[in-house]
Structures are given as C-alpha cells and as structure tokens.
Amino acid sequence: MLSHNDIMSTIDMIDHQHLDIRTITLGLSLLDCADPNAERCAQKIYDKICRHAEQLVPTGETIERELGIPIVNKRISVTPIALVGGASETENFAIFAQAMDRAAHTVGVNFIGGFSALVHKGMTSGDRRLIQSIPEALSTTELVCSSVNVGSTKAGINMEAVRWMGQIIKDTAARTADQGGMGCAKLVVFCNAVEDNPFMAGAFHGVGEPESVINVGVSGPGVVAHALKEVQGKPLDEVAELIKKTAFRITRMGQLVAQEASRRLNVPFGVVDLSLAPTPAIGDSVARILEAMGLEVCGTHGTTAALALLNDAVKKGGVMASSSVGGLSGAFIPVSEDEGMIAAASCGTLTLDKLEAMTCVCSVGLDMIAVPGDTTADTLSAIIADEAAIGMVNTKTTAVRLIPAVGSKVGDMVEFGGLLGSAPVMPVHPESAAELIARGGRIPAPMQSLKN
Amino acid sequence: MRAIVTVVGPDRVGIIAEVCTQLAQLNINIIDISQTVMEGFFTMMMVTDTSKANSDFDTIADVLARKGESMGLSLRIQREDIFHAMHKV
Numbered sequence: 001m002l003s004h005n006d007i008m009s010t011i012d013m014i015d016h017q018h019l020d021i022r023t024i025t026l027g028l029s030l031l032d033c034a035d036p037n038a039e040r041c042a043q044k045i046y047d048k049i050c051r052h053a054e055q056l057v058p059t060g061e062t063i064e065r066e067l068g069i070p071i072v073n074k075r076i077s078v079t080p081i082a083l084v085g086g087a088s089e090t091e092n093f094a095i096f097a098q099a100m101d102r103a104a105h106t107v108g109v110n111f112i113g114g115f116s117a118l119v120h121k122g123m124t125s126g127d128r129r130l131i132q133s134i135p136e137a138l139s140t141t142e143l144v145c146s147s148v149n150v151g152s153t154k155a156g157i158n159m160e161a162v163r164w165m166g167q168i169i170k171d172t173a174a175r176t177a178d179q180g181g182m183g184c185a186k187l188v189v190f191c192n193a194v195e196d197n198p199f200m201a202g203a204f205h206g207v208g209e210p211e212s213v214i215n216v217g218v219s220g221p222g223v224v225a226h227a228l229k230e231v232q233g234k235p236l237d238e239v240a241e242l243i244k245k246t247a248f249r250i251t252r253m254g255q256l257v258a259q260e261a262s263r264r265l266n267v268p269f270g271v272v273d274l275s276l277a278p279t280p281a282i283g284d285s286v287a288r289i290l291e292a293m294g295l296e297v298c299g300t301h302g303t304t305a306a307l308a309l310l311n312d313a314v315k316k317g318g319v320m321a322s323s324s325v326g327g328l329s330g331a332f333i334p335v336s337e338d339e340g341m342i343a344a345a346s347c348g349t350l351t352l353d354k355l356e357a358m359t360c361v362c363s364v365g366l367d368m369i370a371v372p373g374d375t376t377a378d379t380l381s382a383i384i385a386d387e388a389a390i391g392m393v394n395t396k397t398t399a400v401r402l403i404p405a406v407g408s409k410v411g412d413m414v415e416f417g418g419l420l421g422s423a424p425v426m427p428v429h430p431e432s433a434a435e436l437i438a439r440g441g442r443i444p445a446p447m448q449s450l451k452n
Numbered sequence: 453m454r455a456i457v458t459v460v461g462p463d464r465v466g467i468i469a470e471v472c473t474q475l476a477q478l479n480i481n482i483i484d485i486s487q488t489v490m491e492g493f494f495t496m497m498m499v500t501d502t503s504k505a506n507s508d509f510d511t512i513a514d515v516l517a518r519k520g521e522s523m524g525l526s527l528r529i530q531r532e533d534i535f536h537a538m539h540k541v
Binding site for chain 1: 456458460484486488495497499509510513526528529530531532533534535536537538539540
C-alpha cells in the first residue's frame with residue numbers, strides 16, 4: 001500500500017523540485033534511405049522520419065497526462081548522415097539536414113540529432129563531405145543537431161579531424177553570427193561517442209542499434225539538491241547513500257515512461273539514460289548540488305571531488321532501477337544551461353581549466369561554454385584535443401561544445417534562450433598551440449586499448 | 453484502472469465534500485482516502501478506480517484540474533503506476 005507521505009513526496013518533487021522526464025528520443029535507422037541521387041535520398045529521409053515518428057509527440061503527451069509527470073522534450077536521433085549520404089553524388093550534405101529539419105517540424109519534435117560523422121580513425125568521402133557541410137547545415141536549419149566523433153580509446157585521436165573541427169566551429173559561429181553563434185550550440189565534438197544517447201546535441205542512432213528504438217533521458221538535479229538538505233553536516237558516505245536513493249527513484253520513473261512509450265509506439269525499449277541534466281531554471285542546477293555539499297561557489301577547490309561523488313552515486317542508484325541503462329548516464333555540467341554554473345562562471349570562480357578537470361569525473365565534457373569571438377581555430381582545436389585525450393585515456397565519453405560568438409568578449413553574456421540558456425563568455429589562454437595542431441596525424445591509442 | 457487523486461491547498465470547510473461529489477459525477481469509485489492538515493495546509497490522497505468512469509482519462513484530468521482551480525487548490529489525478537515505480541522496489 002502506498003503511504004500518504006510517498007505520494008505527497010512525489011507531488012512535491014514534480015511541483016517544487018523540477019522533477020521531469022527530460023526526453024523521450026526515438027532512434028531511427030536511415031541506412032535504407034541511401035540513394036545515388038541526393039534529392040531522392042533527402043525525400044526518403046523526410047518520408048521515413050515522418051512515417052515512423054508520426055505518433056511520437058501525441059504518445060508522449062498522453063503518457064505525460066496519465067502519469068502526471070512532465071516530459072519536456074520529444075526528439076529523434078538518426079543514423080549518422082555521413083553513412084546515409086555517402087552513397088549520394090553530391091558535395092553538399094546540407095540538403096539532408098534540411099530534409100531532417102522539415103521532418104522534425106512536421107512531426108513536432110524539438111530537436112533531431114544525427115547530422116554526424118564518426119572519424120576517430122580516419123575519414124571516408126562521405127565523412128569529409130558531411131563535415132564540410134556542417135556550417136551551412138546548421139545555419140540553414142533550426143532543429144538539426146550535429147556531432148563528430150574524433151577519437152576513441154580503441155583508435156586514438158584523429159588530429160586531422162580535430163584540426164578541421166576547430167575551423168568548422170569558427171565557420172559555424174560566423175554563419176550564425178546574428179544569433180549569437182547559435183549553430184555552435186547544436187554541434188558537439190566527441191571522443192568515445194555512445195550509440196544510444198538520447199540527449200542533444202550529441203544524439204545519433206548508432207549502426208549497432210535496431211531499426212528503431214526508444215531511449216529515455218531522466219533528469220532531476222532539483223530533487224537531489226532538495227534531498228541533500230536532510231544530510232547537512234553529515235559524512236560524505238551518507239551523502240552518497242542519499243543521492244543513490246534519490247537517483248533510484250528518478251530512474252524508476254524513467255523506466256516506467258520508457259516502457260509505456262515503447263509499448264504504445266510498438267518500438268523496442270533501448271535504454272534509460274540516468275543523467276542529471278540541469279536547466280537554466282532556479283532550483284534545477286547541478287552546480288547548486290555541489291554547493292549544497294559544502295562548497296562556497298562551484299569551481300573552487302574541492303569541486304572535482306564533490307562532482308566525482310555525485311556522478312558515481314547517480315550511476316549506482318540508477319543501475320538497479322532500470323533493466324537497461326545506457327547513453328551518457330551521470331552528471332552533466334553544461335555551463336549555459338545551469339543557473340549555478342552561470343553564476344559561478346560570471347563571478348570568475350569557475351574557469352575553463354577547472355571545467356576541464358571536472359570533465360575527468362563527470363559524464364561528458366566541456367559543454368555549452370562561450371569563449372571570446374576572436375578565439376582562433378587552433379585554440380579551439382587544442383581545447384578539443386585536450387578533452388579528447390581525457391576521454392581516450394580514461395575510457396569515457398568526453399565532448400566539446402564551444403561557442404565562439406562573433407564579436408563577444410570576456411564578461412559578455414551570450415543569450416540562446418529556452419533550455420539552452422545564456423552563457424557568460426569565459427577567457428581562454430592567449431598562448432598559441434598552433435604548431436601542435438598543425439602537425440596533424442594521429443595520437444595513437446593508449447595502452448588501455450590493448451585489452452584482448 | 454487505479455488512479456491516485458491528490459488535493460493540496462489551504463484548508464477550509466467542505467473540500468472533501470466538493471471533491472467527492474465531483475468524483476461521483478464522473479462515476480469514479482473511491483477505494484481509500486487519507487488526509488491531513490499541516491500548518492494550515494490541507495493534503496489529501498485518494499486511491500480511486502476509474503474503470504467505470506463516464507469519461508476518458510484526459511477529460512477526467514481536465515475536469516478535476518478546473519475544479520481544483522475554482523476551489524483555489526491543486527487537484528490532480530495520476531495513474532497509480534508512477535507512485536509504485538518510485539516508492540516500491
């Protein structure tokens with residue numbers, strides 16, 4: 001029998017602690033859309049997405065109403081377009097992004113991911129054509145997200161791709177200059193990208209996945225922050241226990257929603273991604289959790305340790321709550337999407353270097369960080385290389401999503417609106433890494449790759 | 453289908469009567485009720501059976517939400533599953 005307190009605690013989490021399902025993401029294979037004729041391929045992409053995702057948004061809304069839990073986003077991830085478009089005789093892949101964008105508008109989702117290429121060991125002709133099309137694709141579409149995987153623990157880091165991505169980010173910022181470099185907010189550079197991530201901007205439908213699949217991303221930084229009030233001044237192992245219990249509850253809810261969506265859409269259930277995903281709303285911040293653990297401001301000494309505890313406890317609590325956990329699973333630290341991170345960066349306590357250290361122990365990487373508009377492509381590439389190295393050596397996913405908004409200077413605020421929030425422009429080191437980046441080639445896979 | 457109805461808001465005379473009348477009009481059976489007042493705040497939860505209800509779930513949710521609004525409190529209905537998922541192993 002349910003107790004009065006249990007029910008009221010759930011209601012309180014939904015009403016006052018921002019408990020929600022962050023996303024239901026439909027993964028969809030587009031491999032069968034390949035066609036030598038680019039227009040025909042784009043049409044097939046549009047048709048297939050519309051056909052399979054037609055019921056996604058209405059079904060999500062029904063589940064939302066019946067369970068009384070907000071499902072903030074309904075999204076689609078597709079096969080990396082470099083693999084689909086590779087067969088087409090065209091240099092410009094933006095046509096495929098535009099087809100994805102039209103389909104996303106038609107079915108009513110708020111993002112579609114998969115304008116992607118996996119180039120960790122080298123580049124095919126399709127990969128090259130996709131990457132060179134990214135600036136145009138992101139500046140001529142609204143809902144399309146793009147990602148490029150430039151490294152992996154097994155393959156090492158493709159430094160040619162790293163060098164190129166620095167330039168691609170600059171070009172994307174220039175082409176979306178009138179929107180504060182918005183295009184860059186939809187572009188992620190990965191190391192060890194996962195194939196079943198439901199979160200944007202890095203979601204794509206990997207080739208090892210089924211024809212279609214439902215992945216669900218849960219959230220709940222506000223719930224964790226609220227729960228921490230119970231253990232003020234207590235030892236950290238008690239804090240970890242409490243976070244585990246909270247993560248368990250949140251993930252169980254995600255599992256329920258995932259099963260419901262899977263059953264109603266007649267699409268197999270993939271994974272629950274048990275990430276703590278912040279939003280710019282007050283009370284929905286990962287930084288504030290770290291501060292509730294005893295830091296004056298997020299980014300000061302001790303932040304990495306607190307984040308390591310949080311990230312691990314979230315995973316441990318979530319693993320038992322779901323039949324299948326995957327995606328990125330951990331604590332996200334996107335600066336512009338987290339009210340506490342924005343405050344910590346604005347006052348100068350949270351720096352790029354500290355964020356880099358934090359990415360060693362959190363679920364992803366340097367996320368939604370605005371850097372000065374005059375940051376060179378080489379410096380962007382060097383930041384990507386550092387982050388990829390952390391991912392490669394630690395056998396974890398890392399990512400870089402930087403926004404060098406044209407004309408912005410340290411101390412400015414770049415506004416994106418909605419879930420993407422606003423980012424204080426953070427300083428980068430002025431000293432050059434151009435010679436390192438110009439070398440190109442590959443950073444060989446580390447010893448960790450030799451497990452067989 | 454079993455669903456949980458919750459009512460949260462400032463306490464006053466007649467809340468239970470009004471909510472129960474509304475549920476009766478929708479032909480929703482009440483299986484269990486628990487209620488308490490904490491610091492002037494009224495909270496009530498009811499386990500209900502909606503299988504013989506005379507409207508679909510969406511309409512019921514709408515009617516109850518509007519009823520709650522008119523009474524100046526939060527009144528909602530949710531499938532029981534979400535609470536079981538979160539609180540029972």
